[in-house]
Amino acid sequence: MTFRKSLRIGRSLTVLVALGGLIAACTSGSPGAQVKPGGRSFTLAAAGDVLIHPELVEQAAKDAEKTGEGQAGLDFGPLMAGVKPVISKADLAICHMETPVGTPKGPFEGYPEFLVPPQILTTLKDVGYDTCSTASNHTYDHGLKAVKRTLDAMDKVGLGHTGSARTPQEAEQINIRDVNGVKVAHLSFSWESFLNPTPEKERWAFNRMSTDEIKKAEARARKKGAEVVILSVHWGLEHYNEPSLPQLELAERITKETGIDLVIGHHSHVVQPIQKLNGKWVAYSLGNQVARHSSPTGLTEEGAIGWFEFRETADGWDVDARYRTTLVDIPPEVEAGDKAPEGAVEEHRVVDVQQVLDSPGDLSEDRLARYRLAADRTRGFLHNRGAPRGDGLEQLSLGT
Template sequence: MSQILSIMLLSWLSLLQSNDAVNLTFVGDAMQHTPQITAALTTGGHYDYSRCFTHIEDDIRWADYAVANLECPLGGRPYSGYPAFSAPDEYAVQLQKSGFDLLLTANNHCMDRRHQGAERTIHVLDSLGMPHLGTYVSQEARRQQVPMLVNLKGIKFAFLCYTYGTNGIPVTGNVVVDLIDRARIAADIATARHAGAQVLCVCLHWGIEYQLQPVESQRTLADWLIEEQGVDLIIGGHPHVVEPMEMRHSNKWGKDVLLVYSLGNFISNQRDIDSRGGAMVKVSVAMRGDKPLVHGARYKLFFVQKPSYRGENYVLIPEGRDDLVRPDSRNEYNRFMQRAHDLVLSRNKNVPQEK
């Protein structure tokens, strides 16, 4: 029996290390509050975000494909934070330089600068050659771009992105925002399958802000996506705090699915202890026959260290890098990490912490 178990273990490890597996990384809400914009301003009048992500760039670049939620329009000057965001273009430039391959734009702040800001965001990202998903300059543009099909190591992925709303701001002009609607989602999934998609990833801006556990609407939508629509990955954001993650087996489809309710904040100036950081989830996907094999899911926490003096910027500090934590930030760092593990991530199902 021990010999059989050893053979099974070696086979599994070989699978995890297989060159045909596609590695994915997802992070949460990439925000820009006014103090962040101020901290990035240089004496020359430009905006420099190069130090923000230095300590996690290796984790981002580990992936064959890395995804973040851009929760602030690139609406042009005057730049502003909450409640009507508009971030400098340099912010998107740095996200791209740090290794992100896709920015999600369907969220409750995408219309903060009305249709002009939404259109400008799309044009700026297009000028950078930065793929984006969730908002579109017209219905025709949406028809051409949805679903987003990406070929990674010979596997065809379909990415979809939806938000619960736009903070009551009307979607005007020709702009299209993908809202959470089951009929629309089902139609997009059917289109993706018809186009040959082998792996379906649905990114959702959902839930209730600052709630550490998913609410019923999240659970029922996730159940529908997994059991009725057969998706492979569900990645959630919006609550600004980390919520549980799980690997769930679908008997109907005969496969495992990664469900992440909320990754929390990627970077922000929020003050509540549970919103002072977020999680990164890493996962690998391979094909076994005609079915996707989603495996190796694990998470990593990071903390947003705010500047202590003029000229210093906001910096993401991964858990375990205590040497980077300033004495005046240590208490908040420790509290954030402990609460995230004890209150939320201890409820994960088969999504362990990365060691």
């Protein structure tokens, strides 16, 4: 696969607006929005693709040997531990489970037809995720049997799910959760896989991208009492840090023609902008939450956790957007018998970049330079459609 050369993104300027304590108490981050006295609120965290490549399965096996934990010789806990302080802090945390799962002992497969260990689902739940989108171009990699196995496994560990279904009846259901007294619906849609298209008789097995179908799903959610509707979409072009024209057009239609309150995008495997469009936040792509592509580009290791605070107003919901940069540490490849450079990454780990930069310990300058690059580059990509110029997109501080 040919990758586009990454653009050099300059540092974005952040304008800080100082508000008095009395004003801050009665207004939210959006200009003119008045928070409803005694109104409800909740926080939502969402992250990019969960894509378990073979190298990550190998890492989980090594970690299980050290920890003595996990199941069937695999422990994904150490791999994902770095994001737990952020994900577990949210009132509602949403992941994107891109692939079907196999049985605990395998066999497992990587690209192009993924079949990954179900043990990752236990770890996602332990990290703090509540529910996941499951509609993607890999949903049907191993047919309906694997779709059923995946949703059964998610049910077993207590993870909610939306976007794929075991029966036509389940396909009509809506994932609604009570979050701080607010009924929040989560929808998930994707484009069809060209490699493994779903048979016509099973086209209900996952939700295909369609503005009309999204409208129908939102209508069902509202009819069932949903007060907030979140939409996860698997769209765009892989490895491009700018949204494609079809993405932009669909985002315009969704934010203008529906009542969807927030759009969360996946599939590109790299970070794309977060933009406020027609008064609604659109995260075009949050990159990868965890992945280890066979040819890492540097950009595929970088991701963002989107953090959204919903506040009830007299006219609906006001939403503030923040983010937290993540990076998947990848050990260098060395020839048999050789040693990795001193201070190099030793294990695959998902890292909270700001946490490391705040407390670097004895990390080498080369390692710190890599984390700074991820922070600067991610900020540039996220801001690249104007979010800093008045919409308030800022980095999340764990102290707030």
